[in-house]
Amino acid sequence: MLAVLLAALLANSLAGCSSVGYYAQAVGGHLELMRATRPIRDVMQDPAGDPALAKKLAEVEAMREFASRELGLPDNNSYRSYADVGRPYVVWNVFAAPEFSLEPKRWCVPVAGCVNYRGYYDREDAERLAAELREEGYDTYVGGVAAYSTLGYFDDPVLNTFLRLGTLEVARTVFHELAHQLIYVQDDSTFNESFATTVEKAGMRRWLARHGTAEQRAAFELQQERKAAFTGLIRNGRKQAVALYANNDSAERKRDAKAGLFGALRQDYTRLKAGWGGYSGYDRFFGEGLNNAKLASLALYSELVPAFDRLLEIENHDLPRFYRRVATLAALDKQARRRALTELVPASRATGQLHSEVATARDERNM
Helix, strand or coil: CECCCHHHHHHHCCCCHHHHHHHHHHHHHHHHHHHCEEEHHHHHHCCCCCHHHHHHHHHHHHHHHHHHHCCCCCCCCCCCEEECCCCCCCEEEEEEEECCCCCCCCEEECCCEEECCEEECCHHHHHHHHHHHHHCCEEEEEEEECCCECCCCCCCCEEHHHHCCCHHHHHHHHHHHHHHHHCCCCCCHHHHHHHHHHHHHHHHHHHHHHHCCHHHHHHHHHHHHHHHHHHHHHHHHHHHHHHHHHCCCCHHHHHHHHHHHHHHHHHHHHHHHCCCCCCCCCHHHHHCCCCHHHHHHHHHHHCCHHHHHHHHHHCCCCHHHHHHHHHHHHCCCHHHHHHHHHCCCCHHHHHHHHHHHHHHHHHHHHC
């Protein structure tokens, strides 16, 4: 995810009282993070340091070199330092969507442009904004974020927030966040996140082929299968929600139908999960209450991934060629860019994939 950029924020923080408060916490939070940052080499060579941490950071160094050498990602000082922020997430993002719409609320900041979330370094601040938005009639979702990118304006450090999640998650995060530094389009969060997700997947497969164990490779592919099934389930729910909100029913009838839709989605997830041998990685998504904001937040990372996957396939998985094609798309206006990506994955193919995923979930229930 993307942080607000400090120099621009300082220059623009007088736009209003609410802006001053938001930008002040962003500046203060990032400066605090920078103060906690130390070069990885210093941490590893500290005689009073933690040997287990040093071992993990040695792995990160190898991943970081691989990212630039083998994946063509920026070769700079990002992820060559380490910071422990003393909490499980570095920021908390607030997502919001109207009661009867999946169109997420957008916030605009200097340099980074408009994004579909607002980030806070203090969870209480995030929850406060979410409460205010609910008073205005929005569905809201507050999600913890383990890492963000400053798009190369600063040297982003490795953080305890994602280092604690294990080798696979560290590699995924480094590849994803460096992809943001390579190509970023203002005012198009879905394009940016879907592109970075595609790069992370390609990078993970290459990293694991070279450095992973057979168990790690199998775990990653199983994770991808489950993620695809879960994403298909949510995509189907979004499609039904869009149709529901577009009809001319009264607000009361829509509200009842919305509750029924989310209830059915939970049941479909229960059936899907039954075939996963006890894996419960997506329980939290459903357990904290489904709403439009949650569905909208997930779309940022998944909606255009099939199109980017197809583009990578067209370029024979040659990453430099793939990046050049993506850069060409990034230069288009938003409508033309979305149209070009949508045309890469015919609707019939996407629908077939979705129906297959849902059918698999139901078949597993009956096995």
